[in-house]
Amino acid sequence: MENSTQRRTIYADHNATTPLGPAARKAMIEALDAWGNPSSSHGIGRQARELLEKARAQVASSCGVDTKDVVFTSGGSEANAQAILGMHFGVEGLRVVTAETEHSSVRDAIAFLEKRGATVYRAPVLPSGQVDTGVLEALIREHRPHLVSLMAANNETGVVLDLEKVSALCQEFEAAFHCDCVQAFGKIPRELWNRADLITISSHKIYGPKGVGALIVRGGRKLVPLPFGGTQEVKRRGGTQNMMGIIGFGAACEELAPQSESLRPLQQRFEKALEEGLTGVSVNGSTAPRVANTSNVRISGLVSEVMLSILDLSGVCVSAGSACSSGSISPSPVLLAMGLDKNQARECLRFSWGRDTSPQDIDTVAGLVIEHVNRIRARNTR
Ligand SMILES: Cc1ncc(COP(=O)(O)O)c(C=O)c1O
Numbered sequence: 129m130e131n132s133t134q135r136r137t138i139y140a141d142h143n144a145t146t147p148l149g150p151a152a153r154k155a156m157i158e159a160l161d162a163w164g165n166p167s168s169s170h171g172i173g174r175q176a177r178e179l180l181e182k183a184r185a186q187v188a189s190s191c192g193v194d195t196k197d198v199v200f201t202s203g204g205s206e207a208n209a210q211a212i213l214g215m216h217f218g219v220e221g222l223r224v225v226t227a228e229t230e231h232s233s234v235r236d237a238i239a240f241l242e243k244r245g246a247t248v249y250r251a252p253v254l255p256s257g258q259v260d261t262g263v264l265e266a267l268i269r270e271h272r273p274h275l276v277s278l279m280a281a282n283n284e285t286g287v288v289l290d291l292e293k294v295s296a297l298c299q300e301f302e303a304a305f306h307c308d309c310v311q312a313f314g315k316i317p318r319e320l321w322n323r324a325d326l327i328t329i330s331s332h333k334i335y336g337p338k339g340v341g342a343l344i345v346r347g348g349r350k351l352v353p354l355p356f357g358g359t360q361e362v363k364r365r366g367g368t369q370n371m372m373g374i375i376g377f378g379a380a381c382e383e384l385a386p387q388s389e390s391l392r393p394l395q396q397r398f399e400k401a402l403e404e405g406l407t408g409v410s411v412n413g414s415t416a417p418r419v420a421n422t423s424n425v426r427i428s429g430l431v432s433e434v435m436l437s438i439l440d441l442s443g444v445c446v447s448a449g450s451a452c453s454s455g456s457i458s459p460s461p462v463l464l465a466m467g468l469d470k471n472q473a474r475e476c477l478r479f480s481w482g483r484d485t486s487p488q489d490i491d492t493v494a495g496l497v498i499e500h501v502n503r504i505r506a507r508n509t510r
Contacts, residue, residue, distance in 0.1 A: 136443065137443045137444075137445065138443060138444045138445070138485075138489045138492060138493055139445045139482070139484075140444060140445060140446045140479045140480060140481060140485070140489075140493055141445045141446055141447050141478075141479075141480055142333075142421060142480040142481060142482035143283050143284075143286075143311060143333070143421070143422060143447070143478065143480035144447055144480070145332045145333065145338065146332060146333060146334065146335045146482055147335065147482075147484075148335065148336070148337060148376070149335030149336070149379075149380055149383055150383075151379040151380060151382060151383035152331075152335060152336045152337060152376040152377070152379045152380040152383070153376070154379070155375050155376055155378070155379035156337060156372050156373075156375060156376040156379075158375075159179065159371060159372045159375040159376070160372065162175060162176050162179050162371060162375070163176070163371075164176035164177075165368055166179075166180040166360075166368075166369055166371065167358075167359070167360060167368065176371060179371065179375055180369055180371065180374060180375075181195070182375075182378060183374045183375050183377060183378025183379075184198045184200070184374075184378070185378075186378035186379065186381045186382045187329075187342055187377060187378055187381050189381070189382075190318075190381035190382065190384055191313070191318055191322055191327065191329065191344060191381075192318050192319070192322045193322055193327075193344050193346070196362070197344050197345050197346055198342050198344055199342060199343045199344070199345055199351070199361045199362075199364045199365050200340065200341075200342050200361060200365065200369055200370070200374050200377075201340070201341050201342060201343055201365060202339055202340065202341065202370065203330050203331070203332070203338070203339055203340060203341040204231075204233065204308070204310040204328050204329065204330030204333075204341045205233035206341065206343075206354070207328040207329070207330070207341050207342060207343035208231065208233040208234045208237060208306075208308055208328050209233065209237045209354060210343045210351060210354055210364075210365065211277070211306040211326040211328060211343055212224075212234065212237040212238060212241065212275070212277060212306065213237055213240065213241070213352075213354060214351040214352045214353065214354050214364075215275070215304065215306075215326065215349065215350075215351055215352075216241065216246075216274060216275055217241065217244075217352060218352075219246075219274055221247075222241060222245070222246040222247070222274055222275070223246070223247045223248075223249070223271050223272065223273040223274055223275075224238055224241065224242075224246055224247070224248045224249070224273055224274065224275045224276075224277065225248075225249045225250075225251065225264065225267050225268055225271065225273040225275070225276045225277075225303070226238055226248065226249075226250055226251070226276070226277045226278060227250060227251045227252075227253060227259045227264075227278055227279075227465075228250050228251075228252060228253060228461065228462075228465040229253050229257070229259070229279075229282055229284075229461070229462045229465050229466075230277065230278070230279055230308065231279060231283060231308055231310070233308075234277055234279070234308055235461075238277065247271070249267045249271055249273070251263050251264040251267055251278075252465065253465050253466055254416075254466075255466055255467045256287065256413060256415045256416035256466075257282060257285045257287035257412060257413035257416050257462075257466050258287055258289070258290065258416040258417075259278060259289055259290070259294075261290050261293050261294070264294070264297070265293075265297055268297050268298070268301050268303060269301065272301055272302075272303070273301075273303045274303060274304060275303060275304050275306060276294065276297075276298050276303045276304070276305050276306070277306040277307075277308070278294055278305075278306075278307060278308075279307065279308040279309075279310075279311070279312075280307050280308065280309045280311070280312030280316065280320070280321045281309075281311040281312040281315060281316060281418075281419045282311065282413070282462060283310070283311045284412075284422075284424055284460055284462045284463070284478055285412050285413035285418065285422065285424045285462060285463075285466075285478075286311070286413060286418040286419040286420075286421065286422025286423075286424070286480075287413040287416045287417070287418055288312070288316060288320075288416070288417045288418060288419060289307075291307070291320045291321055292320070295323055295324065298324075298325075304325045304326060304349070305324045305325050305326070306324065306325065306326040306327075306328070307321050307324035307326070307327050307328070308328045309321050309324075309327050309328055309329055310328055310329060310330045310333055310341075311333065311419065312419065313329045313330075313333065313334055313384075314333075314334045314384045314385075314386075314387060315387065315388060315419040315420065315421060316388055316419060317386075317388055322344075323346075324346070325345075325346050325347060325349065326343060326344065326345060326346070326349070327343070327344035327346075328341065328342075328343055328344075329341055329342050329344070331373065331376065331377035331380060334380050334381065334384050335380045335383065335384070335483075336373075336376050336377040336379070336380030336381070337372070337373045337376040337377065337380075338373075339370060339373050340370050340373030340374055340376070340377045341377070342377075345364065351364045351365075353365050353366050355367050385483070387420075387483060388420065389420055390420070390483075391420040391421045391481050391482075391483075391485070392420040393487075394420075394481055394485055394487060394490050395418075395420050395421065395422070395423055395481065397487060397490050397491075397494075398423055398479065398481075398490045398493065398494055399411050399414070399423055399425070401490070401491065401494035401495075401498075402425060402427075402494055402497060402498065405494065405498040406427060406497075406498055406501055406502070407428075408427060408428030408429065409425060409426070409427055409428075410425075410426045411423060411424065411425055411426075412424040412425070412426060412463060412466060412468075412476060413466075421480050421481045421482065422478065422479070422480045422481075423478075423479045423480075423481075424463075424476055424477070424478045424479075425476065425477055425478075425479065426468070426472060426475045426476045427475055427477070427497075427501055428475060429475070429501075429504070429505060429508065430475045430477075430501060430504070431474060431475070432448035432474055432475060432476055432477050433448050433474075434504075435448075435477055435497075435500065435501075435504075436448045436477065438500050439493075439496060439497070439500070442496050442500070444492075444493050444496060446477050446478060446479050447477070447478040447480070448474075448476070448477060448478070459473035459474050460473050460476070463476055477497075479493065
């Protein structure tokens, strides 16, 4: 990404995806030769199955769950669909509690059920970005949902759910707790989320390959398989497994360092630099518990799509919202749910740091943001 005349590209979009880590890369190259079908009973098949089960054990161990609970999927979106539809499609009188700030793969799967008769209760979020647990508790107490689906850490703001409280409520009222942990895995201690009944994780957010993830299904719960038609994954997900992806995912899990707090000083350094260097800066979610790698920053007067392009030209990769919805110019539903209006939501940029981010990267990005914003503001006041 570097040549002698160009500044090095600084990647500040790790919540969209992460680069492939060395362990995953090495394991995937080796896996090119393990071309057998893991469902075959002959020797070549058994070799592949051994690698598949090794990866399953690596994923299970990094999540602190049993290997039999790990169902490999094509990623976080499919795992979310599986948890919501595969478990709950066709349940008579289905009641679901969720929040307005979930990832679109959860929002849309729940909306699909709602159109087919499920009753859905959406807990609001506070201006801090945290799900209002008072309202949540009231909804669970009153409506006794079959399913509670809430994300552990928000992909746009990094705000962390009060997981202990939600787990306890779900246990008390015997609701299945589905927790989308795609942005929490490797960022907050697993003990906070690994007791949920259904857990979604995705490989490409933890330095593994894209197109692979897992749904962790606790307590032997039955799933209607999506897709149908095979006995793979103990009849919980049909289709020959994506062996290379799964092997890379397993290796990435094994390499995953407990980095829960290591990025905190960089997050603080970045936000302080912007707050000191510019007027009209606020950090969305800063009053709530947050993962250490995410800074969602609002800079008044800024048009985030314009700033994204300017930073891109300066060699800095950021996001103007959730990557999964970029390309659409509608403001982020997450920021709207936190009380920002449409114009304010469009003033926000998401910076998400990763294990290769250095303090120099932070200073460079902060310096560039300050420089560009000052230039834009000076031009606008002319
Ligand atoms: C919170 C969250 N859930 C689910 C997903 C979807 O994961 P995947 O890209 O593996 O389908 C994402 C991706 O951005 C996410 O951030």
